[in-house]
Amino acid sequence: VGFLLTFFFWKDEYQESTVVIDEEPLVKKKQSVASPIKGTVMPLSSVNDDAFAQGALGKGIAIEPSEGKVVAPFDGTVTTLFPTKHAIGFVSDDGMELLIHIGMDTVQLEGKHFEAHVAQGDKVKQGQTIVTFDMDAIKEAGFSLITPVVVVNTKDYLDLVETQETEIKRGDEIIIGLV
Numbered sequence: 213v214g215f216l217l218t219f220f221f222w223k224d225e226y227q228e229s230t231v232v233i234d235e236e237p238l239v240k241k242k243q244s245v246a247s248p249i250k251g252t253v254m255p256l257s258s259v260n261d262d263a264f265a266q267g268a269l270g271k272g273i274a275i276e277p278s279e280g281k282v283v284a285p286f287d288g289t290v291t292t293l294f295p296t297k298h299a300i301g302f303v304s305d306d307g308m309e310l311l312i313h314i315g316m317d318t319v320q321l322e323g324k325h326f327e328a329h330v331a332q333g334d335k336v337k338q339g340q341t342i343v344t345f346d347m348d349a350i351k352e353a354g355f356s357l358i359t360p361v362v363v364v365n366t367k368d369y370l371d372l373v374e375t376q377e378t379e380i381k382r383g384d385e386i387i388i389g390l391v
Contacts, residue, residue, distance in 0.1 A: 241306075241391050242388050242389065242390055242391070243286075243304060243306045243307075243308050243388070243389040243391060244286070244385050244387065244388050244389070245285045245286060245308070245310060245361070245363070245385070245386055245387040245388075245389075246285050246286060246338055246339070246382070246383045246384065246385060246386070247275070247285070247361075247375075247380045247381065247382055247383060247384045247385075247386045248282045248283050248284065248285045248312055248342070248361060248382065249275045249277045249279075249281070249282055249283075249312075249359055249361075249382065250277065250278050250279050250281075250380065250381045250382050251275045251276050251277040251278040251279075251359075251379075251380065252275065252276040252278070252378060252379055252380075253273055253274070253275055253375060253377060253378055253379070253380055253386070254273070254274045254275070254276065254358070255273065255274070255374075256271070256272050256273055256274050256360060256362070258274065259274045259316070259358055259360055260316055260356065260358070261316055261360075264313070264360045264362065267366075269311060269360075269362050269364060270311070270362040270363045270364045270365070270366040271362065271363055271366045271372045271374070271387075272310075272360060272361045272362035272363055272372075272374065272387060273360075273361055273374045273375065273386055273387065274358050274359060274360045274361070275358070275359045275361060275380070276357060276358055276359075277314075277347060277357050277359055279347070280344055280345040280346055280347040281341060281343075281344050281345075281382070282300065282312060282314065282341075282342045282343045282344070282345075282359075283338075283339050283340060283341055283342060283382050283383075284302070284336040284337060284338050284339060284340045284342055285302065285304075285310060285312070285338065285361070285386075286302070286304040286305070286306075286308070286310075286338050287304065287305050287336070287337050287338050288302050288303050288304040288305050288308075288335070288336060289302065289303050289333065289334070289335055289336070290302060290330050290331070290332055290333060290334045290336060290342070291303050291309070291332070291333075292311075292332060293328055293330065293331060293332040294319070295323065296318070296319050296321065296322055296323045296326070297323050297326035297327070297328045297343055297345075298313065298314045298315060298318040298319055298321065298323075298326060299311065299312065299313045299314065299319075300312045300342055300343060301364070302336070307365075307368070308363060308365065308368075308389055309363065309364040309365040310361065310362065310363055310364065311360070311361075311362045311364050312342075312359060312360075312361050313359060313360045313362070314326070314343065314345055314357070314359050315350060315355050315356055315357045315358065315359060316355065316356040316358055317355060317356075318350060318355050320355075321350065321353060321355065324349075324353075325345055325346040325349040325350050325353070326343060326344075326345045326346075327343065327344045327345070328342070328343050329341045329342060329343065329344065330342050330343075338383075339382070339383060361386065361387070363387060363389060368389075368391070369389040369390055369391060370390045370391065371389075371390045372387055372388070372389050372390070373387070373388045373390070374386065374387055375387070
């Protein structure tokens with residue numbers, strides 16, 4: 213992709229020069245996040261938690277799960293697995309940092325109703341099971357299952373484009389990061 217610049221010079225006589233300038237494309241590559249959860253998509257701004265709703269932790273989406281299973285959203289590494297197993301941090305092989313926070317205030321369950329299938333520091337492949345959780349027991353305990361999926365290093369991207377779909381299954385593309 214390039215563009216033309218035309219210069220006009222006057223000294224003793226009129227002279228025109230045309231220069232072709234090649235430019236790098238603004239978007240060098242895209243990185244995508246596959247849905248780690250099957251369910252209903254909602255805007256992050258609708259989450260009943262100010263840190264998520266106001267984007268303080270980054271941009272992303274929220275998912276109301278329809279099943280109690282979280283899978284790896286891309287190939288990468290588990291950077292953080294909270295002892296309570298309700299929140300998982302990842303970094304993709306391309307450098308995208310992602311946080312998946314299962315439910316609201318579920319840290320109070322102290323790990324009850326959650327089972328981790330990976331450990332902090334593990335390399336993971338997209339689609340690999342990360343955490344399973346008992347949806348009914350968590351709801352019965354009085355907690356919301358709305359799960360924010362947030363790109364933590366948002367500032368490293370020209371833009372992040374969230375899915376416009378309302379119902380998604382695991383593996384559907386939900387966020388595209390433009391680098």
